[in-house]
Amino acid sequence: xxxxxxxxxLQLCAGERKGSRLTCRGSLFTCSTCGxxxxxxxxxxxxxxxxxxxxxxxxxxxxxxxxxxVA
Numbered sequence: 902x903x904x905x906x907x908x909x910x911l912q913l914c915a916g917e918r919k920g921s922r923l924t925c926r927g928s929l930f931t932c933s934t935c936g937x938x939x940x941x942x943x944x945x946x947x948x949x950x951x952x953x954x955x956x957x958x959x960x961x962x963x964x965x966x967x968x969x970x971v972a
Contacts, residue, residue, distance in 0.1 A: 911971070911972060914927045928941070929970075932953075932962060934967045937961035939953070941955065941957070
C-alpha cells in the first residue's frame with residue numbers, strides 16, 4: 902500500500918523538516934491536555950511544527966502520552 906493511500910483520511914503536518922526545507926507530511930497530533938497541535942519526531946527540533954517528542958511529551962505543557970491523532 903502506498904503512503905498516499907495510508908494517509909488519505911488524515912491531516913498531515915505542514916511544517917518544514919530541519920536541514921532540508923522539505924515539507925514534513927508526518928501525522929498531525931493534538932495534545933488532549935492543552936490543545937497544542939503538531940507532529941511527533943524522533944529528535945527534538947526535527948520539524949518547525951513539532952509538538953511532541955519521541956517519548957510522547959507535549960513540548961508546550963509537558964504532558965506525557967496525551968497525543969491524539971487529528972483525523
